[in-house]
Each structure stands twice: as structure tokens, then as C-alpha cells.
Amino acid sequence: MTTLKEQLQEDLTAAIKARDELRSSTLRLTLAAVTSEEVAGKTKRELSDGEVLKVIAREAKKRREAAEAFENAGRAESAAQERAEGVVLAGYLPQQLSDEELAAIVAEAVAESGASGPQAMGAVMKLVRPKVGDRAEGGRVAAAVKAALTG
Numbered sequence: 001m002t003t004l005k006e007q008l009q010e011d012l013t014a015a016i017k018a019r020d021e022l023r024s025s026t027l028r029l030t031l032a033a034v035t036s037e038e039v040a041g042k043t044k045r046e047l048s049d050g051e052v053l054k055v056i057a058r059e060a061k062k063r064r065e066a067a068e069a070f071e072n073a074g075r076a077e078s079a080a081q082e083r084a085e086g087v088v089l090a091g092y093l094p095q096q097l098s099d100e101e102l103a104a105i106v107a108e109a110v111a112e113s114g115a116s117g118p119q120a121m122g123a124v125m126k127l128v129r130p131k132v133g134d135r136a137e138g139g140r141v142a143a144a145v146k147a148a149l150t151g
Contacts, residue, residue, distance in 0.1 A: 004049040004056075004092070005034055026085040030059050053093070053134060060089040061137065097135045099144075105131050106144045118149050 008031055015023035034055050038047055047055070067082035097105070109127035113120065124145050132141055 004052040005031075005047065008034070008052075008092070022081075022084055023088050026088040030056060030089065033059055056089055056092050057134060057137075060086050060093060063089065094134050097132065102132070102136055102141065102144050103148070106141075106148045109145075110148050115149060118146065121145055121149060124149065 008027055012024060012027040012031065015027060034047060034052055037051070037055050038044060063082045063086035067079045067086065070076075070079035070082060106124070106128055109124050109131070113123050113127055115121075115124050121142075125142065128141055128145060129138075
């Protein structure tokens with residue numbers, strides 16, 4: 001079985017051969033971020049698949065934020081490019097939870113903790129994060145917990 005980093009490298013090679021400019025440039029930048037993470041710190045190390053997945057998620061988040069910034073600045077073409085790169089990266093991330101699934105997990109955690117009011121947000125988040133894992137972004141989870149506790 002190949003590691004996620006090896007899969008990225010194989011996909012990059014295939015994209016270059018197919019002359020898929022969008023995919024190849026996105027994968028190059030992602031692999032550069034992975035390599036940068038590997039050499040960060042005192043010693044060089046090989047990242048696990050989980051760590052590579054976190055790097056990909058961070059890169060995807062950067063694309064979403066950049067697309068939003070470009071959209072707000074009236075640069076639709078650049079925003080479309082960032083969104084397209086985000087779609088390429090989304091193919092490597094686990095399937096995200098739907099809003100309904102996330103709300104059900106949050107409601108279960110609120111009932112389990114017996115929490116009420118916004119001051120109990122930390123306790124509920126501690127229960128929700130392990131259940132959700134990488135299938136929902138932290139900001140989205142926090143918003144769902146806040147909505148469940150406030151009303």
C-alpha cells in the first residue's frame with residue numbers, strides 16, 4: 001500500500017504527463033508544503049499519512065480563504081482559480097460531514113454533557129472533536145456547538 005505522500009507524487013507525475021496544468025501546479029504546491037513540514041524543526045523526518053492529511057487540509061483551507069478574499073476584492077477569475085485548486089485538494093481529504101450529521105453529533109454531545117448556555121462550549125467541544133475528527137473544520141464545529149447552546 002502506498003503512503004499518501006507517494007500517492008500525491010504519482011498523481012503529480014500523471015498530471016504532468018496529461019498536461020493538466022491546474023492539477024500539476026496544485027499538487028506541486030502541496031508537496032512543497034509537505035516537504036517544508038518535514039524539514040521544519042531540528043531534524044528532518046518523514047510525515048505520517050495523518051500528518052500529510054493535516055497539511056492537505058491546511059492547504060485546502062488556504063484556498064478557500066484566498067477565494068473568498070479574491071471574491072470580496074472583485075477578482076472573480078482569481079477566486080475561480082483558487083476554488084478549482086480547492087476541489088483538487090478535496091479529492092484527498094476524507095468526506096466532510098453534512099450540516100445535519102454535524103448537528104446530530106453536537107446535539108448528542110450536549111445531551112451527554114448536560115451543558116446549557118455558551119459558557120459550557122469548551123466541555124461540549126471536548127466531546128465533539130474526537131467524534132468528528134477531520135471530517136469537519138474546527139470553525140464549523142464551533143459554530144454548530146454555539147448554535148446548539150444558544151438556542
